[in-house]
Amino acid sequence: MVEAIVTRNLTKKFKDLVAVDHVNIDVKKGEIFGLLGPNGAGKTTLIRMLCTLLAPTEGTAKVAGYDIIKEDGKVREHIGLVSEKMIMYDRLTAVENLKLFGKLYNIPKDTLEKRTHKLLKLVHMEKWAKSQIGTYSTGMKQRINIIRALLSVPDVLFMDEPTLGLDPQSTTEIREFIKRINIENETSIILTTHMMVEADMLCDRVGIIDRGKIVALDTPRSLKRIIGGEDVASVDIEIPNLTNEMLEALRNQPTIVSVVRENETHLLIRAKGEDAFDDIIDTIRARNGKIAFVKSLEPSLEDVFLHITGREMRAEVSSKVKSFQGGGRHGPPALSRRVR
Numbered sequence: 197m198v199e200a201i202v203t204r205n206l207t208k209k210f211k212d213l214v215a216v217d218h219v220n221i222d223v224k225k226g227e228i229f230g231l232l233g234p235n236g237a238g239k240t241t242l243i244r245m246l247c248t249l250l251a252p253t254e255g256t257a258k259v260a261g262y263d264i265i266k267e268d269g270k271v272r273e274h275i276g277l278v279s280e281k282m283i284m285y286d287r288l289t290a291v292e293n294l295k296l297f298g299k300l301y302n303i304p305k306d307t308l309e310k311r312t313h314k315l316l317k318l319v320h321m322e323k324w325a326k327s328q329i330g331t332y333s334t335g336m337k338q339r340i341n342i343i344r345a346l347l348s349v350p351d352v353l354f355m356d357e358p359t360l361g362l363d364p365q366s367t368t369e370i371r372e373f374i375k376r377i378n379i380e381n382e383t384s385i386i387l388t389t390h391m392m393v394e395a396d397m398l399c400d401r402v403g404i405i406d407r408g409k410i411v412a413l414d415t416p417r418s419l420k421r422i423i424g425g426e427d428v429a430s431v432d433i434e435i436p437n438l439t440n441e442m443l444e445a446l447r448n449q450p451t452i453v454s455v456v457r458e459n460e461t462h463l464l465i466r467a468k469g470e471d472a473f474d475d476i477i478d479t480i481r482a483r484n485g486k487i488a489f490v491k492s493l494e495p496s497l498e499d500v501f502l503h504i505t506g507r508e509m510r511a512e513v514s515s516k517v518k519s520f521q522g523g524g525r526h527g528p529p530a531l532s533r534r535v536r
């Protein structure tokens with residue numbers, strides 16, 4: 197298998213509505229590919245076509261090397277789907293649910309038992325393996341829903357909004373599991389999300405989808421460069437003992453593009469280059485400056501969406517994004533603020 201997914205002009209119309217509009221994507225083997233777009237953009241429709249659950253109106257696609265129309269059975273043998281809706285039986289335990297789905301896939305009993313054990317361990321659910329699913333929290337259910345899709349050891353795993361509706365802790369955990377599945381099993385993953393931060397954290401490459409069309413496709417880093425320029429970092433920093441000397445030193449740093457003094461103690465700094473963030477911190481510390489608060493304001497994928505489509509993504513998106521305090525270049529980037 198060369199490419200996990202190849203689509204050519206893949207299109208789905210519902211009467212007059214073009215839900216997926218001539219989509220061309222190539223997902224590499226072993227890649228985590230994100231489809232990022234607002235509600236109604238066409239993400240689920242695209243996924244359903246690739247999973248052979250919905251026939252395209254136009255165009256072609258290959259998944260795991262097989263044609264989604266002519267070789268739909270083969271496609272199904274090589275994929276797993278974590279759909280938006282969980283299909284599991286509340287009255288059954290996790291193990292019983294998994295057994296049931298294992299039978300549907302014709303997995304031999306011994307193999308199924310081994311896999312179930314291994315997968316429950318992967319998502320830290322061994323302890324609750326024999327409890328009824330109905331007693332689980334949504335986050336716990338989603339863990340079982342995910343490993344259910346892994347029972348057949350798919351080459352390509354589709355995940356449609358895998359963290360939608362989960363609490364923050366479960367969201368973080370599920371994201372870690374997704375990374376681990378990708379690394380340990382070399383599973384190619386295509387996931388949809390309307391959360392910028394999720395695409396940014398998880399995906400090797402991201403296709404931004406809007407009104408059925410892929411409007412941008414690249415690594416999160418490159419997408420952010422579209423609006424941020426080369427390695428530009430913006431830093432929001434609070435220095436309780438800020439002096440004019442510190443300010444002057446910062447302004448004389450070659451990596452620093454601009455320093456705006458917001459008030460007595462608060463600066464907004466824009467800098468260029470790989471070491472820009474470290475330069476800022478070092479310059480302040482060398483003059484005994486105390487750093488009470490620092491936040492790196494990288495351009496977010498949300499900015500990219502706005503830049504490309506001229507429209508904001510839904511408000512619910514940004515309210516879910518947490519800001520980041522006290523780290524540096526090596527911490528998670530803050531995606532909550534716009535750099536302008």
Ligand SMILES: Nc1ncnc2c1ncn2[C@@H]1O[C@H](COP(=O)(O)OP(=O)(O)O)[C@@H](O)[C@H]1O
Nearest residue numbers: 210213215233234235236237238239240241242
């Ligand atoms: N079975 C269907 N019949 C008619 N319209 C549909 C159907 N499924 C989806 N749509 C429409 O297609 C568009 C894309 O929907 P969907 O793929 O679910 O978007 P997303 O998953 O990005 O939120 C929406 O306008 C939606 O209302």
Ligand SMILES: [Mg+2]
Nearest residue numbers: 239240241280
């Ligand atoms: Mg959807």
